[in-house]
Amino acid sequence: MAVTTDIVQAWWRPKTVIARHLQRPKSEPFALSLLVAFLLLAFVSLWPALSRQAVLQPEVPMVQRLVAAGLALLASIPFWYLLAALSRWTAEIFGGQGSYYSARMALFSALLAVAPGLLLQGLVAGMIGPGRQFDLVVILVGLGFLWIWISMLVEAERGDAG
Numbered sequence: 136m137a138v139t140t141d142i143v144q145a146w147w148r149p150k151t152v153i154a155r156h157l158q159r160p161k162s163e164p165f166a167l168s169l170l171v172a173f174l175l176l177a178f179v180s181l182w183p184a185l186s187r188q189a190v191l192q193p194e195v196p197m198v199q200r201l202v203a204a205g206l207a208l209l210a211s212i213p214f215w216y217l218l219a220a221l222s223r224w225t226a227e228i229f230g231g232q233g234s235y236y237s238a239r240m241a242l243f244s245a246l247l248a249v250a251p252g253l254l255l256q257g258l259v260a261g262m263i264g265p266g267r268q269f270d271l272v273v274i275l276v277g278l279g280f281l282w283i284w285i286s287m288l289v290e291a292e293r294g295d296a297g
Contacts, residue, residue, distance in 0.1 A: 138247065141244070141248070142250065145245070145283055146248065146279070149287045150290040153240060166236065170215055170246065173246040173247045174208045176247075176251075177253055178204060180257030181257055182257065184257055187260070215242065219242040222288055223235050231292030238288065238292075241287035241290070242288075246284075249279055249283060252280070253276060255272060256269070259272045
């Protein structure tokens with residue numbers, strides 16, 4: 136299935152999406168591609184806020200801001216792998232039967248599923264700026280991510296899926 140279909144479906148049936156991914160043969164390149172797609176969309180979501188900052192503080196050029204944001208996102212890759220391992224260890228304490236691969240797939244799929252929310256968050260940050268509206272969008276996107284990720288992780292830790 137197309138990744139765009141998975142993104143939409145993950146908001147309504149995250150367990151179905153992760154179960155479908157885990158039925159495929161294990162593929163680290165596929166898992167990494169989900170993370171890279173998320174990082175690319177996260178990078179795009181930063182553009183409006185960075186543009187706003189470049190207008191308000193012109194002494195730092197937009198290109199410099201974009202390069203710094205891109206490098207920071209690339210540097211976050213080990214963090215996401217560590218977070219997936221931590222979630223696997225935590226699930227194991229609670230009796231999870233999954234694998235490190237299934238924990239990575241759950242996290243990376245959840246991150247990609249929440250990417251449209253990040254794009255909205257970026258638009259609000261760039262167009263409206265800091266304030267209650269931005270805080271509300273951040274909270275909603277964060278809660279959406281947690282719900283999708285935990286739902287996917289629970290399914291991934293069943294053991295027969297991954």
